[in-house]
Amino acid sequence: MSANKAERVIEIDQICGRLYEERRMRLELMPYRVGYPIFKLVYSAATNAIHNVGLNEASLIISKAEVVKGYYCEKIKTSSSRA
Known part of the structure; x- marks a missing residue:
């Protein structure tokens, strides 16, 4: 997974400064693949x-x-030696 995709999920969800229970439910239902590891x-x-x-x-x-x-x-990748 790329860092750009993870950053996008964090920005979309606006995780910082929110209650844990509220963010947990939103992350659990997020349609993006990178949402589950977060x-x-x-x-x-x-x-x-x-x-x-x-x-x-x-x-x-x-x-x-x-x-x-x-x-x-x-x-x-090294080039093969010439014969």
Whole structure:
């Protein structure tokens, strides 16, 4: 999945500054393929906050959502030796 597609989903959904439950429902029903991995990420972060820190699910707010492009490595094909 490309970073541009993930950025588009985050911008369309306007994830930042919203309640977790509201954003979770919108991400779950989003028609884009890239919406599901973002949903899993948000769900996992919320579950960790609930179980490890003991926060209430209704009080969770998504403060920041960021997509960073990874490294790009182009393979160089060597030309075959001439006989």
